[in-house]
Amino acid sequence: MLVSISAAFLGVAPAQDLRATGDLGVVVERATGSLLIIDQSEHAAIGRVEGLGDLSHASVVFSADERFAFVFGRDGGLTKVDLLTQSIDGRVVQSGNAIGGAISDDGQLVAVSNYEPGGVRVFDAETLESVADIPTGSKTIGLVDAPGRRFVFTLWDAGETWIADFSGEEPAITRIGGIGRNPYDALITGDGRRYIAGLFGEDGLTALDLWQDPPVPQRILSGYGKGEEALPVYKMPHLEGWALAGERFVLPAVGRHEVLWVDSRTLAEAGRTATHGQPVFAVARPDGRQVWVNFAHPLNDTIEVIDTLTPGPAVLHMEFTARGHEVWVSVRDAGRVDIYDARSFEKLGEIAAENPSGIFFTARAHRTGL
Template sequence: MIRFTALISALLLSSGLATAGPAETFSESCASCHGEDRLGGTGPALIPQTLKRMRGPNLEKVILNGRPATQMPAFADVYSAEEIKAMAAYIKEPLDIVPEWGEDKIAETLTLNEDYVPASKPVFSADPMNITLVVETGDHHVSVLDGDTFEVLDRFETPFAVHGGPKFSPNGRYVFIMSRDGWVQKYDVWSLQQVGRVRAGLNSRNIAISHDGNWLAVANYLPNTLTLLSTKDLSVAAVKDIKGKDGTPSRVSAVYQAPPRESFVLALKDVPEIWEVFYGPNPPHYGFAHDWRVEGPAPHTKPFPVRKITTPDYLDDFFFDQKYEYVMGASRSGEGGQVIDLVIGHKTADLDLPGMPHLGSGITWKYGDTTVMATPHLKDGTVSVIDMETWKTVKRIETLGPGFFMRSHENTDYVWADVFFGPNKDAMHVIDKQSLEIVKTLRPVEGATVAHVEFTRDGSHALVSVWEDDGAVIVYDAATLEEVKRLPMRKPSGKYNVWNKITFSEGTSH
């Protein structure tokens, strides 16, 4: 368990008032998650710039009660009220120096693999479109699986604490992987070799790749920026400072691509706005921010117009409709959601989504004569199913506890939903797409966290993670729901099939 005494010692270290005890506790118990410099690792950075919306009593509540849907534990039974109040006060103290991290600093970190030799064709006989990557956070590696035989073709080291889903180039050859501390890694699937890596931020959330495969967008908590990289050589194309219309700086909660719009769409953590950053040659005319062009000599000059859309509430996460005309968004602090029309730039509907929906894991499928979107909830034991024409709730499916991930495939009759939080974390629900009923609950390893499903290219098999350090990827027959194979893995947190991701399979979150 993380010991929050570390927070005190970290802040004391920055102010020069540390005693040996708290300093040792921080280094021993917290630095592995939050970083020796408090700039983040698997856990967030513990500085005021990244805790803007947890002021005063809210900070004390987090230390007292923990945070739902995270690994932050409660400390009500560990510290007194006065000690917790002191912790909250220290957290608000800034670091003496927060490093600058602009284009020059990013460029200095670029490292290319001198031994990399691009192959003219895949160096393996497996179907390159049915390759599945397994992120193993237990020892910071990725395994490359043959999606037909489930043989491990390669296992390579990643940056520390991979966060957010890897993104494939449009032809599936290259994959880009991001870590929580801002490193972006490029890997050649055909050659089974790392190409290089660069540190695009200090504390980052996720990445998105443009539909043409030319640009990679990196959403940063620290600094408050969006970094745009060239996918060709990982060079910096632009660094966008994220400030709301009123000048308020903000962290970027998430960034996704909107292919038909030739844009990236950003959710902002600290201002009630979403941004659309265009990368295409002929962006529409919306009245962009004045700083829309990156200056510099050719060929690096690249326009990235920014459109800022005011929203009624903060949007920590969101989901697109199939045409990328609407954004379904929700705040982690709210009890509902909203639909934003990207064409007109206004809210058009409210969503009945209590219990902190995890829209980043939302999926869609055909349901009768309409299309529905389903999302798990991080606080409630439910899966909400929403009609994407009326924006009304079709059904709220009761589960054994709050969930984190959902997956399906166009060639299967079922949706798989985990129960990530609580005493039933070893359960995996299988839901019929048309009856919207749970038809089976799998419990492959008693007491273990069972989560995150991915399908093979044809949807014939479902891969399930046993999210433990001595865990496994379990392969199921997607029709019979019987176990086929079990692959030992080191805390396999996520799995990503090339074909499903590059074709935007209806059962895959984007």
Template structure:
């Protein structure tokens, strides 16, 4: 943690508030930004060498934290300290201005996106992997402490490479169907293509200004980027990172909306979008043959099939806002929930309407939901962001089978078809150092692991065969812990800089049971 200097502590809050309310404070802050910050972060605060400095990208950093970074810099990055160039009041004013909204919504269309694209001149494709590991058992570990990814051999856990990513990776990397390439997205819209065989970056492009996540098409030809700012969906060619299409997100009534998330639905040859601001879900098709649709229900298709790069859009009205999704195994049904709601709903994509309600209080995190066979049925389980509960739902009846009481709200769940257990973290609250291991059949917690007392322990990924489970100590001086997935004994610790998600190639490209899709 960065400590604030005494000059910050002695600053009178009343005086500061008065100054911040005055127009001169903003004017002075803008002048200081132009002199000290614009060369890295862009004249319009939308990013350059450094990340965008706008409320959408700074929302997790409170004002004092922003001020501390300005004053003292950020270790292991190119962000310098400015406490010698700016006094305490100037820094507070600048931090306040950076947290203020932009005067106008910026545009970021196809021309801007393509102008940002860079392809690495020293990258040369290879005919075979430059290493001897099993290419299907490679695992990527995202290290948010210094914005890198470690490439791990899933058998030996040797680090094959450690490469730099864009600032603040978000939403989970996506692999090409053959597992060779991975696409990684940052909060400020940069998409990076990396060749795992060659252990080389291929290139980068900025697909949006504030983005949520990416999805890979089932045929591996397209990457869809969900954007908050601007309100758009950007479709990129995976071959060369060129723009295939930018779709403005407006409801049937013309109301703009942010895109909360985008997911692929491989059997339907489509992307499905969760919208933040309108009660609709969208389906964007990339294939030539549209799936069957029901008749007489409230949806609209805009665009033409079999028209190259048309990407026709289907807009489905929903009874409530849905900004988090989970699919059944057939990809016919979407289980959705609103971050502000007290439950969920099931939408049938064939007929385009709600067919069931879900009893899911406590803000379910459906994006981390998983499924497995329990007896003669399939169940789905999800953690909750505001309730210490894991909900288990029967995928045939949509009824809640059980609510498993945990030691606090969780964020991630994982399992594997070869494991008898589900792993669920306790990401929020005083028991953030706990990791629950739950029996798939009895739905009882069989063990609670505490590998780093007092520290955040979160996110599990399995190796290809399910023999090992990898757990993050989500701290700057953290580690990835390798567990024997059967005995639950620790095997090894790999020191890392605030490791967050881990992603195994085989589990992700095969949609392995127990993996969030």
């Protein structure tokens, strides 16, 4: 016997009202404290959520089901945004000055890295209730998620990296010294094994093998600018958008017009490429065949695909679709997001946005460290 049950009876919205989350993303509108919700297939903005505070250095992570975006604002605000209802699901101002965050591998905890008063605070991802407060006595940077319900972060003032393990009843903290002077950002590899901190106070980076117990700092690319006059740093490069092209990392050099190539197995320098300006993000196409690089002021109108495009003034961020067929580019001073075919470089479309900066697609929900 065939029984027909209406969608209304089940409390399910009609099909025309349903929308999947895997095709969605967000664009940070920094000047207006808003979030533009975008649809990849439609090449269109489908909504805007306002009231998110100071988004001048905002970043975003996603819940495991891709429905919720957790937005970390510079004013210390942590905002949970529902992409389907296009509304704020919760918001807490948890510090005076924040610099990003991460979500645990099980999707249950959200951590926020703070400049003022420093330290890391951890919240329940569903309710945004406080779970832990980890004071450090320092600005914290480079906060990432690591396998095993762990968070890893580094201290600007103390030159230490801390690992906070939330797999037990109480968080366990491991402190690792000897990272170097003024670490400014860090990355974790997609397998969760290597954590690499960039150093502002000296030429070089420091790597940790998180499979070691305890991890031992390993200095890499020491003195890469030795003997050459340092240039003014107009914008600190970002390591979170790190590139892995084949078996090589591609990392932006601080205060230099070049990117650095590092063998991912030995962590030895494997080469350098001169660039158009001081690189900010170096991002690999998902197949690893190309690396796309954008630059600091005053040369921030250009992207190099180690090949060159000139989209417009103040290119701040790039995001590839999950399989790498398109790249979306925020062009802040032109007030738009440009969409390119990642192979032919053909411009496919554009979306108007208010001073756009970061672009984040929901596929990040399933990638370590993003």
